Amino acid sequence: MHERIGLTAGVIWHHLAEHGATPVAKLVYVLPEEEAIIQRSIGWLAQEDKITLSARGGDQVETIVLKG
Numbered sequence: 001m002h003e004r005i006g007l008t009a010g011v012i013w014h015h016l017a018e019h020g021a022t023p024v025a026k027l028v029y030v031l032p033e034e035e036a037i038i039q040r041s042i043g044w045l046a047q048e049d050k051i052t053l054s055a056r057g058g059d060q061v062e063t064i065v066l067k068g
Contacts, residue, residue, distance in 0.1 A: 004033070004037050005037055005040045005041050006041075006044065008038060008041040009041040009042075009044045009045050011031060011033075011041075012027060012031070012042065012064075013050060013066065015027065015030075016051070016065060016066045020065065021064070022064060023061050023062065024038075024062045024063070025062075027042075027064075049067065050067060051064045051065065051067060052064065052065050052066075052067055
């Protein structure tokens with residue numbers, strides 16, 4: 001499982017580099033991985049200080065973007 005989380009973190013990083021800020025729900029929809037693994041991978045990227053998480057709008061859409 002640890003390897004899947006790391007690999008998925010890399011996929012997320014590349015997606016964000018190519019597409020910019022992305023709602024978490026969209027990542028869950030477009031990536032071919034279980035939601036639990038995607039959420040853990042987002043946590044991995046946050047722990048490594050690679051992304052910024054933000055909630056915006058009245059419906060509190062959670063969006064992630066690469067730092068830097």
